[in-house]
Amino acid sequence: MARKQGSHSDITGPKVQAAALRLFAQHGFAAVSMRQIASEVGVQAGALYNYTPDKQTLLFELLRTHMEALLKAWDSIERPIDPLAALKCFTEFHIAYHSDRPDQVFISYMELRNLSAENFAQIQALRRGYEQILEDILHAGHDSGLMNVPDIRVTSMALIALLTGLNNWFRESGRLSLADIQGQYWLMVRGAVAAVDQT
Amino acid sequence: MARKQGSHSDITGPKVQAAALRLFAQHGFAAVSMRQIASEVGVQAGALYNYTPDKQTLLFELLRTHMEALLKAWDSIERPIDPLAALKCFTEFHIAYHSDRPDQVFISYMELRNLSAENFAQIQALRRGYEQILEDILHAGHDSGLMNVPDIRVTSMALIALLTGLNNWFRESGRLSLADIQGQYWLMVRGAVAAVDQT
DNA sequence: GTCTATAGTGTGATAGAC
DNA sequence: GTCTATCACACTATAGAC
Structure with a gap:
């Protein structure tokens, strides 16, 4: 059963970078939304702003x-x-x-x-x-x-x-x-x- | 004094292509809005759909x-x-x-x-x-x-x-x-x- | 650190007047 | 053929609860 809340700073940070890299390469920066990145990482969009301004x-x-x-x-x-x-x-x-x-x-x-x-x-x-x-x-x-x-x-x-x-x-x-x-x-x-x- | 309405099919068509080409090259397809293209052409956004579906x-x-x-x-x-x-x-x-x-x-x-x-x-x-x-x-x-x-x-x-x-x-x-x-x-x-x- | 909810703005595309 | 107005939805980023 998946946890819905918690602290995962160590692993979420790199996952954000990796997801953004893959999606930007595939679809282009302008065509990718923060929601898509968040979805790939497995968090909600707001949580991304803990890792990038x-x-x-x-x-x-x-x-x-x-x-x-x-x-x-x-x-x-x-x-x-x-x-x-x-x-x-x-x-x-x-x-x-x-x-x-x-x-x-x-x-x-x-x-x-x-x-x-x-x-x-x-x-x-x-x-x-x-x-x-x-x-x-x-x-x-x-x-x-x-x-x-x-x-x-x-x-x-x-x-x-x-x-x-x-x-x-x-x-x-x-x-x-x-x-x-x-x-x-x-x-x-x-x-x-x-x-x-x-x- | 600029006309605000009228028929300009012959010249507007190529202008739409030219504006889209220039803007897509400069900013990228996904980053350019139909309103930007229309603005460059000198018409309103809705008018573009006479020239492209x-x-x-x-x-x-x-x-x-x-x-x-x-x-x-x-x-x-x-x-x-x-x-x-x-x-x-x-x-x-x-x-x-x-x-x-x-x-x-x-x-x-x-x-x-x-x-x-x-x-x-x-x-x-x-x-x-x-x-x-x-x-x-x-x-x-x-x-x-x-x-x-x-x-x-x-x-x-x-x-x-x-x-x-x-x-x-x-x-x-x-x-x-x-x-x-x-x-x-x-x-x-x-x-x-x-x-x-x-x- | 992540969630939910939302503010504020912008989007592609369409409808109907002229 | 162009306009104005608008629908329905997506967007980035933030606020505050937990």
């Missing part, structure tokens, strides 16, 4: 947590110094990390416009930090002559789109393993920066 | 019109037979067409989940048709030995993400011309399918 902050915290965890994860791995090896490392890291968190990645791209101006600026700064990682690698590759990068900003945005696009269609349960995907994407990334000029 | 159909018609125009535009240009030349042609076409219609492209990617099941299936079929164009080119390139394409589906999805990602940051008014962009993206696309196996 409002719906906007709930979204913001999901994005901030994701971006900070992403940056921290990169910081914690060992990065090769050689630019090509570093680019391969980045490619494989990006694919592994992002394909494992489809909902977080999805809302991080789709719901930016639903952030308030202040919150948007914070998330954008974190995102810029991630892009900078790739740009530094491309810069080193360009300077060493190991890569052909006519414009670092263009190449970095193109490569991130290439890699993140994987989330649009890849499902782990499909016919291809993560290692297969990493291998094929690395072939394409390496080719994209190795191209020499010819018509 | 409901909000859902308004979104669907925007996406359908865009996808059909895209396919028709490709059909109307001259396509080289040589696979590499065809891939270059596709790359430049995709960039030119998409960078000229940022709002249409944006909602075509972001608002798919707000379509009803029936409408989604129709849009998805049109999208599949566009992907098929690229897959056919890659298939010919693979068979002729001119391209290294381990998995046609993987490569086509990756290249479309690479190219469409341009819309995330490119603004015609920026420091780079469309021709510059087309040149750099073609270098990357060609490299991505030309890579030979090496570690």
